[in-house]
Amino acid sequence: MTAAKGGLTRRELLKRAAVGTAIVAVPSVWVRESEAAGRSAVVTRGGSMSVGAIGGQKDILDPHAYYTRTAFVGVHQLFEGLIQRDHRFVPHDWLAEEVTYSGPSRLTIRVKPGIEFHNGKTLSADDVMFSVRRIIKLPGINANGYASVDLKRMRKLDDRTVRFELKRPDVSLPGKFASNLDFMVPVGFDPKNPVGTGPFKFVSMTSGKKMSFVKNPNYWRTGLPYLDSLDVVTLTDDTARVNALLGGQVQAIEAVPAANVPLLQARSGIQILESKTGQWQPVVMNTAKAPFTDVRVRQAMRLIVDRPQMVAQALAGHGRVANDIFSPFDPGYNHGLPQRQQDLEKAKSLLKAAGQSDLRVSLTTAQIYGGLIGQAQVFAQQAKAGGVTVNVQQLDPTAFWANWLTYTFAQDFWTTRDYLTTAGLGLAPGAPWPETHWQNPQWAKLYNQALRTVNTAKRNALIRECQKIEYDQGGYIIWGFQNFIDAYSSKFTGLRPDVAQPLGHFGFGEVRQV
Amino acid sequence: VPVHPLVKLFGTRLLAGVVILFFVSILVFAATQALPGDPARAILGNSATPEGLSALRRQLHLNEPAVNQYADWIWGVLHGDLGRSVGEQTREPVTEIIKPRIVNSALLMLMAGVVAIPLGLLLGALSGLKRDRTFDHAFSFSSLVLAALPEFVVAVMLIFILATGVFQVLPPVSLIDPNVSVLHQLNKLVLPALVLVLAVTPYVARMMRASVIEVLETDYVEMARLKGLNPNYVLYRHVLPNAIVPTISVIALQFAYLAGSVVVVESVFGYPGIGSGLAEAVTNRDLPTIQALTLLIGAFYVLLNLLADVVTIGISPRLRTSFDK
Numbered sequence: 001m002t003a004a005k006g007g008l009t010r011r012e013l014l015k016r017a018a019v020g021t022a023i024v025a026v027p028s029v030w031v032r033e034s035e036a037a038g039r040s041a042v043v044t045r046g047g048s049m050s051v052g053a054i055g056g057q058k059d060i061l062d063p064h065a066y067y068t069r070t071a072f073v074g075v076h077q078l079f080e081g082l083i084q085r086d087h088r089f090v091p092h093d094w095l096a097e098e099v100t101y102s103g104p105s106r107l108t109i110r111v112k113p114g115i116e117f118h119n120g121k122t123l124s125a126d127d128v129m130f131s132v133r134r135i136i137k138l139p140g141i142n143a144n145g146y147a148s149v150d151l152k153r154m155r156k157l158d159d160r161t162v163r164f165e166l167k168r169p170d171v172s173l174p175g176k177f178a179s180n181l182d183f184m185v186p187v188g189f190d191p192k193n194p195v196g197t198g199p200f201k202f203v204s205m206t207s208g209k210k211m212s213f214v215k216n217p218n219y220w221r222t223g224l225p226y227l228d229s230l231d232v233v234t235l236t237d238d239t240a241r242v243n244a245l246l247g248g249q250v251q252a253i254e255a256v257p258a259a260n261v262p263l264l265q266a267r268s269g270i271q272i273l274e275s276k277t278g279q280w281q282p283v284v285m286n287t288a289k290a291p292f293t294d295v296r297v298r299q300a301m302r303l304i305v306d307r308p309q310m311v312a313q314a315l316a317g318h319g320r321v322a323n324d325i326f327s328p329f330d331p332g333y334n335h336g337l338p339q340r341q342q343d344l345e346k347a348k349s350l351l352k353a354a355g356q357s358d359l360r361v362s363l364t365t366a367q368i369y370g371g372l373i374g375q376a377q378v379f380a381q382q383a384k385a386g387g388v389t390v391n392v393q394q395l396d397p398t399a400f401w402a403n404w405l406t407y408t409f410a411q412d413f414w415t416t417r418d419y420l421t422t423a424g425l426g427l428a429p430g431a432p433w434p435e436t437h438w439q440n441p442q443w444a445k446l447y448n449q450a451l452r453t454v455n456t457a458k459r460n461a462l463i464r465e466c467q468k469i470e471y472d473q474g475g476y477i478i479w480g481f482q483n484f485i486d487a488y489s490s491k492f493t494g495l496r497p498d499v500a501q502p503l504g505h506f507g508f509g510e511v512r513q514v
Numbered sequence: 515v516p517v518h519p520l521v522k523l524f525g526t527r528l529l530a531g532v533v534i535l536f537f538v539s540i541l542v543f544a545a546t547q548a549l550p551g552d553p554a555r556a557i558l559g560n561s562a563t564p565e566g567l568s569a570l571r572r573q574l575h576l577n578e579p580a581v582n583q584y585a586d587w588i589w590g591v592l593h594g595d596l597g598r599s600v601g602e603q604t605r606e607p608v609t610e611i612i613k614p615r616i617v618n619s620a621l622l623m624l625m626a627g628v629v630a631i632p633l634g635l636l637l638g639a640l641s642g643l644k645r646d647r648t649f650d651h652a653f654s655f656s657s658l659v660l661a662a663l664p665e666f667v668v669a670v671m672l673i674f675i676l677a678t679g680v681f682q683v684l685p686p687v688s689l690i691d692p693n694v695s696v697l698h699q700l701n702k703l704v705l706p707a708l709v710l711v712l713a714v715t716p717y718v719a720r721m722m723r724a725s726v727i728e729v730l731e732t733d734y735v736e737m738a739r740l741k742g743l744n745p746n747y748v749l750y751r752h753v754l755p756n757a758i759v760p761t762i763s764v765i766a767l768q769f770a771y772l773a774g775s776v777v778v779v780e781s782v783f784g785y786p787g788i789g790s791g792l793a794e795a796v797t798n799r800d801l802p803t804i805q806a807l808t809l810l811i812g813a814f815y816v817l818l819n820l821l822a823d824v825v826t827i828g829i830s831p832r833l834r835t836s837f838d839k
Contacts, residue, residue: 056798206692208794209786233689239670240784243686246678398799399550 044513048229049492051508052241052250055234059207062191063183064135069254072180073232074211076506078118079183079196082109082128083174087498087505089278089329089416091178095123095197097160099177104169104452109177110161115220117186118195118202125156130187132164148173169452171459172420179421180501199225199509209234219509226494226512238370245270245487252488252495254502255370258316264487273486273504275497276320278328278416281372283363283379283477288437289408291356295473300350304386305379306342307479314375318483325467326478327419329499331456332463337471344386351387360389361409366400369413371482376411379479405435416500419463423447427470436475443469490514520827527823531816538812539591543584545808546801552576553600553799574600587805597802608806612791616810619780619787621696623772625703626710631765634715638722638761639754645727653723657716665775669709669782676705688785706783713775714768721764725757732756759826766822770815 055070062071063079084094093099097112115123132154136146148170155163166173176182186195194202197220200213213230233250235241238257244250246267256264256272264270285292285301292298307321322328323339351357365376373394380390390409404410412435414422426433429444443466450462470476484502488495494511495504504510517525554570571577575586590597596608641653660668673679677686688702696703729735730753738748777789784790788807795803 056794204693209692210689235687235689235784237781237784240687240782243673243678244689247682247684247686249685249687249689396550398552398555398797402550402552402555 043226045226046228047226047513048231049227049252049508049511050231050233050250051503052233052235052244052253054236054241054255055208056236059205059211059234060191061194061202061205061211063185063194063196064131064138064181065191068208068234070211070232070234073254073503073506074205074213075183076180076198076501077200077213077230077232077508078194078198078202079185080198081177081179081183082111083178085178085500085505087496089418089499091175094178095184096177099174101171101454104171104454105166107164107166107173108157108161109164109174111184112220113160115197116218117197118216119186120218121186123184123186123197124159125162127184127186128162129154129156130189131182131184132162134185134189135182146173146176171454172418172424172451175418175421200230203229221509225509227508230508242487245489248489251492252486252503254484254486256485256487257370258318258485261316261318261485269490270487271490273484273488273495273497274318275484275486275499275502275504277481277484277499278326279414279482279484280322280326280478280480281369281375281411281413281482283479284407284410284412284435285475285477286408286410286435286437287439287475291354291359291361292408292475294354294356296350296354297356297359298473298475300347300354300356300386301383301388302340302477303343303347303350304383304388305477305479306382307340309382310375310378311480314371314378315480315482318485319480320483322478322480323471324474324476324478325470326414326422326476327417328481329416330419330463332419332460332467334464334467334471336464337468340471342382347386357387358389359387360391362391362393364393364395364400364407364410366395366397366411368397368400368411372411372413405433407435410435419467420447420450423466427474438473438475440469440473523827524820524824527820531820534816535809535813539588539805539809540584542805542808542812543580543587546804547580547583549796549799549801553801587802591806591809596806599800599803600798608802611803612788612806612810615786615788615791618690618696618785619776619789622703622707622710622776622780622785622787623769625700625707626714626772627769629707630711630714630768631718633711634718634765635722635758635761637715638719639726639757641719642723642726642730642757643749645730650723653719657720660712661716661720665709665713665778666782668712669705669779672705672708672712673782686783688780688783690786692786703785706779706785709779709782710772710775714772717768718761718765721761722757725760726753729753729757755829759829762826762829763822766818766825770818773811773814 051073053070053073054068056068059068059071059074061074061078063075080095082094082096083091083099085091095111095115096109098108098110100108102108109128111123111125111128117123117127121127132146132149133151136149136151148166148168150165150167153165155165157163164173183196189195199216199219199221201216203212203214205211211232213232215225215228219225233244235244235250235253238255238260241253242256242260242264245253245264261272264272283301285298287293287298302324311317311319311321321339323337325334325337327333348357351359363376363380365372367373373392376392376394380392383390414426417425423431425431426435427438427443428447429439446462446466446469450459450466453459453462484498486495486503488503491514492511493514495507498505498507552567552571553574554567554576575583587597594609596612598605598607599611637653637657641650644650673686675681676684684705685702686705688706690696690699690702735748735752738752739745776787777792779785780787780789781793788810792804792807794800795807
C-alpha cells in the first residue's frame with residue numbers, strides 16, 4: 001500500500017525510459033517483421049477491457065514525455081516506433097521497412113508504405129524527421145541517447161526515406177528508435193490531440209483517473225486489434241489494484257505484489273502473467289567516496305551477499321540470481337564469468353586488508369520501487385554475518401530523488417535495456433546517471449570502441465571485456481533480476497510474457513476474448 | 515446597543531476560531547517548508563537540467579524568504595486565491611483541483627453521518643434503557659470491538675465480505691467515473707461510507723448509552739415516575755432530550771474526526787476526495803494543494819466545534835435560559 005509509488009512514477013519512468021534501449025545487431029540482418037496478426041482462423045472479435053495500472057496526478061499522452069505508468073500504458077496503445085523489440089528482446093523493423101548503415105556514421109531509414117495515422121495522414125519521411133527533432137528538442141527531457149545525431153545534416157531522401165549523418169560513430173542509434181520514448185508522431189503533433197499509428201485511438205482522458213481508447217479500424221497490421229475499446233484506470237494502491245481485479249472492475253492489472261500471487265492463483269477466472277526480465281535493483285557503491293574508493297571493499301561487499309537468499313526472501317522467489325553485471329538479454333552478455341557466491345571468509349580478509357574490519361555504512365533507500373526496503377533489510381542482515389554493519393536509512397521518495405547520485409551507499413532500480421545503452425546511461429564518461437561515479441579508462445576505451453564497431457561478433461567481444469572489468473572492479477552489487485507479475489481475467493487471452501515491459505509489453509492490440 | 519449574551523458568546527468563539535486558524539495556517543506553512551525534497555525537481559524529474567530547475571524555482575518563488583512566501587500565500591487565501599498547483603505541469607488553480615474533491619468528500623461524510631448519527635443514538639438509547647440485559651451486553655461488546663479496530667482493518671474486512679470474497683455485491687474500489695455525477699454512482703460510495711459508519715457509530719452510541727443511564731438515575735426522572743406519568747411520556751419528554759445534549763458534542767467531535775479518517779478510508783478505496791487528494795499532494799510536493807487542504811480540514815474542525823457549542827446551548831434548556839437573565 002504505497003501511495004508514494006504513484007506520485008513517484010513520473011520520475012521513475014523518466015529514469016527508466018528517458019533514453020531508449022539500443023539495439024546492437026548488425027543492421028544488415030535486421031529481422032523483418034513478418035508476424036502478420038490475426039492469422040488464426042476463428043477468433044472472437046469485439047468486447048472491451050479495463051486495465052488497472054499504477055498512476056499519478058498528471059497523465060500526459062505524449063510519447064516523448066510521459067510521466068505516469070498509466071500514461072505509459074496509454075502511449076503504447078496510441079503510438080509505435082520505427083523498430084520494436086519482440087517479447088524476447090529481439091529487434092524487428094516495425095514502422096520502418098529498412099534500416100541501413102553505410103559505415104558507423106551514416107544511417108538510412110525507410111518507413112513502410114501506406115501506414116496511416118489516426119487522423120488519416122500517411123506516415124512519411126517528414127513525420128520521422130519531425131518526431132526525431134521533437135524528441136531531441138523537447139524541453140525538460142534528457143535526449144542524451146541522441147547525442148550523436150546531427151539534426152542540421154538530417155536529410156529527406158524521398159517521401160519515405162530519411163538519412164542521418166552522425167557526429168561520431170554510433171552503431172547503437174537504431175536501438176534508440178526501438179525505445180519506449182521514441183514513437184513516431186505526425187508533423188505538428190500536439191499531445192492534447194494524441195494521434196499516432198497504434199492499434200487504438202484516443203477518446204478521452206481525465207488525468208489521474210481514467211483514459212479511454214477505441215479500436216483503430218485502419219490499423220496497418222490487418223485484423224488487429226480484436227477489442228473494440230480499452231480503458232486504462234489509475235489504481236496506484238497495491239491492494240486496491242488487486243481488489244479491483246478480484247471484484248471485476250478491471251480485467252487486467254500490472255504489478256501484482258508477490259504476496260498476493262497465491263490469492264489470485266486460487267481464484268478461478270484469473271490468470272497470472274509472470275515474465276522473466278532484465279530488471280535489476282542494485283545496491284550502489286559510490287566509488288568516489290570512502291570506503292568504496294577501495295576496490296577491495298567493493299569486492300568484499302559483493303562477496304557478502306547471499307544471492308539465492310535475496311531472491312528467495314526479497315523477491316519471494318520471483319526472480320533470478322545475477323552476477324554483478326547487467327543486460328542479460330544482450331547478445332553480448334558475458335556468460336563466461338563464474339557465478340559470484342557468498343564467501344564471508346574472503347570478504348572479511350579483503351576488508352581487513354583494506355583496513356575496514358569494523359565497517360559501518362548507511363544504506364540510503366526509499367520506496368521508489370516495490371520491495372526495495374525489504375531488499376535493503378535482507379541485505380543488512382547478510383552483511384552483519386560478514387562483519388559489516390549496514391544501517392538502513394529510509395527516506396521519503398521525493399527526498400530520495402532530491403539528492404540522488406550523491407549518496408555513498410544506496411539502492412536503485414533499472415529496467416531491461418541492452419548493454420551499450422545501459423552503460424551509456426550509468427557508466428560511460430558523461431553519463432546522465434553516474435550513480436557509482438566509476439571511472440575506468442580501460443573500460444571507457446573498450447566501450448567507445450564497441451560503439452563504433454559494426455561487426456556484431458567483434459562488438460560483443462568488446463562488451464564481454466567491458467563486463468569482465470565491471471565484474472572485477474565496478475561499483476554495482478547486482479544480485480538478482482526481478483520477474484514482472486501481472487494478472488488478467490481468464491475471459492481474455494493474448495498477453496505474453498515479455499522480458500522488458502509488463503502486461504506483455506502492453507500488447508492489448510493482440511488481446512481478444514476467449 | 516445592548517448585545518444579546520448569546521450573540522456575544524458566539525462572537526468571541528468565532529473570533530477565537532479565526533485566531534486558531536491563523537496559527538494553523540502558520541503551522542501548515544512551516545510544515546510544508548520543512549518537507550524534504552524540492553517541488554521544482556518533483557515537477558521536472560531526474561533528467562531536469564540545473565538551468566531548468568533554477569528557472570522553475572524562480573517561477574514558483576521558491577527562492578524568496580519564507581516570510582515573504584507566507585505573506586503572499588495568506589494574502590491570496592484571504593482573497594479566495596489558493597494559488598496554482600505545482601503538482602502538475604499544467605499548473606491548474608488549486609481551487610479547481612480541490613473543488614470536486616470537497617464535494618465528493620462532503621457527500622461521503624454526509625452519507626456516513628445520515629446513517630451513523632440516528633443509528634448511534636438509537637442503539638445507545640436502547641442499550642441504556644435495557645441496561646445489563648442481553649442486548650446491552652451484546653451492544654457493549656461489539657461497539658468496543660469496532661471502536662478498537664482501525665478503519666483500514668474494517669475496510670479490508672468489509673471488502674472481503676462484501677466485494678471480493680464471500681458476497682460479491684459491491685465494487686471493492688471506488689472508481690468514480692469522472693464524466694458522470696457521483697450521485698449516479700452511489701453504489702461506489704457504499705463501502706467507504708459503511709467503514710465511516712462503523713467507525714463513528716460506536717462512539718455516538720456509547721455516549722448516548724452513558725447519558726441515558728445517567729439521566730434515568732436523576733431525581734427529576736424519578737419524580738416524574740413517582741407522579742405516575744406515562745413511562746413513554748417520561749422517556750420522550752424528559753430522558754431522551756436531556757440525554758442527547760452531551761452526545762451532541764461527541765457527534766461534532768466525531769465528524770471532525772471523520773475529516774481525518776477520510777484520508778485513510780479514501781486511500782484504501784481510491785475514492786477521489788480531499789483525503790486521497792492530500793495524500794497525492796504530499797507525494798507530489800504540491801505545496802499549495804497541501805496547504806489548502808490542511809487549512810480546509812482545520813477550518814472544518816474549528817467550525818464543527820463552534821457548531822457543537824451552538825447546538826448544545828440551543829437544545830439544552832438550562833444553558834439556554836441562563837443567557838436570558
